Amino acid sequence: MLNTQKTQVLDCTIRDGGLVNNWDFSIDFVRDLYHYLNTAGVDVMEIGYKNSPKLVSTEGVGPWRFLDDHFLKEVIPNKQQTKLSAIVDIGRVDENDMLPCTESHLDMIRIACYLKDIDKAIKLNNTFKALGYETSVNIMAVSNAMEHDLSEALVKLNESSVDIAYIVDSYGSLYPRDIAYLVDKFSLQCPNKKLGIHAHNNLQLAYANTLTAIEKGIQYLDCSVYGMGRAAGNCPTELILGYLKDPQYEVKPVYEGIEKLMIPLRKKVEWGYIIPYTITGQLNEHPRSAMALRHSENKDRYKDFYDQLTTVETTLD
Amino acid sequence: MLNTQKTQVLDCTIRDGGLVNNWDFSIDFVRDLYHYLNTAGVDVMEIGYKNSPKLVSTEGVGPWRFLDDHFLKEVIPNKQQTKLSAIVDIGRVDENDMLPCTESHLDMIRIACYLKDIDKAIKLNNTFKALGYETSVNIMAVSNAMEHDLSEALVKLNESSVDIAYIVDSYGSLYPRDIAYLVDKFSLQCPNKKLGIHAHNNLQLAYANTLTAIEKGIQYLDCSVYGMGRAAGNCPTELILGYLKDPQYEVKPVYEGIEKLMIPLRKKVEWGYIIPYTITGQLNEHPRSAMALRHSENKDRYKDFYDQLTTVETTLD
Structure with missing residues (x-):
């Protein structure tokens, strides 16, 4: 595993949080969140999905589900240190929608993938890499994977041009000991790749599992402000920033963001320990x-x- | 450390939760909770404090703050498998209030103690042991202890007749690696005692810290239903029971208890991730x-x- 580079904190509030409120965030909300995250030193903000409106119903769904490059430049006219990423679902993305990275506000494209679709994910990845994006493949529902299927996928990923292989605990059912086991496995079978973790908080273990991953040397840490994300939500950004000792990070702007953005929102839609x-x-x-x-x-x-x-x-x- | 005996789950909803609502639980609430916990196989229910109304103001405070033995027998007329415990604060308990264990519904008395009061705790413990109770000394605010003070206290505890030495993360500021360190320290310096953990959930780590303690062989696990407890609350009983494989435990009655008792209560008073x-x-x-x-x-x-x-x-x- 390449763990010589510094930790990368990736906030996915808009993307995973959009699963809670159908991406019904105002432009001001997203712009303000970018400001808070950038001030806090967060490395990457995942600002939505880049699925195609031709392939997914757009009814009642906000624009962060179908990120448009021109729209994105209006939303974040002054892009600063914090990079932007988008995620795509296999079968819901039109490769022709994608600009070259140099013409886009997006720096990274992440591919959400079940194990059975690993070949499709690598094929998509090759397109995105050719356009100049940093890429990841996020292996979902890893708690339900059979060992030999996972091993096969990891070997394929290791031989691909994907930058980052992600452990995704989609069901929020993994324990710290499981994460330790999986990081060891990914490190062994995917030694050429950077690794990441995306935890869910069903068992109040998203943060603890992310801490375990950090101790095991994982580089990319997904989190969301106030834990906003589908169902029980994610690892809270404020907990991660309060823990990391790297002087790049500052937790206070995230607390301000919670106060200004998330508390009013949480009164309208629900996530968390339910x-x-x-x-x-x-x-x-x-x-x-x-x-x-x-x-x-x-x-x-x-x-x-x-x-x-x-x-x-x-x-x- | 004596870890040959089975895990003991101690639910402190009424005791620590009372710090949230001034022990304003109805008799029916407490009776129903005892039923759910007993059905779930919980080993011990901590039903309140046994402080003296002569030493602490009783104004606006429910009866679970000053447990009376006769009252307790009315509340739980049919005591079953689940034992009962009470906690005392040093300087707020009148030893003359205590009946012999054989005449009381209480099986265990726990002494909450800051390090500076360890000698007072051991003196109190001797009284309770002479009356026939199982005892624990719960060392509070252990995250703020100086190492040599803690070592001295552990040596004294180890030589005492106290049954259980408890690690108490009063401020909810400890990480799993801190718990691992402390359990090792307690095990080394208090080898004659059973050990316990009482975690708080400020950093969403109460459950993870308790899991770390379990893996390290700690026997007594404090928890509360739906995490009810002071401020951020405790390790949720439903998470512990869902994890332990011992067939004695059954999580379903706790879910029923949350539905019937805790959801209505949570609408009136707050605890949790705040x-x-x-x-x-x-x-x-x-x-x-x-x-x-x-x-x-x-x-x-x-x-x-x-x-x-x-x-x-x-x-x-």
């Missing part, structure tokens, strides 16, 4: 059933929800 | 300044609060 997400995390399941529950009138019927997910007839066939 | 508590945790300070802030009209003025706690003129003299 029991149905805890339950899906403990059961190592996608949170979609819990998200549906939270949008129903049974949102606080935890016992029934637990029964529903653990009753043998409904879980096995 | 930024001022994060800030005092990061600064390794008692949360009292943050608690005062949360009761003021500036409750969400995080930037000013951070400035206030980190401005040199006010922090040094």
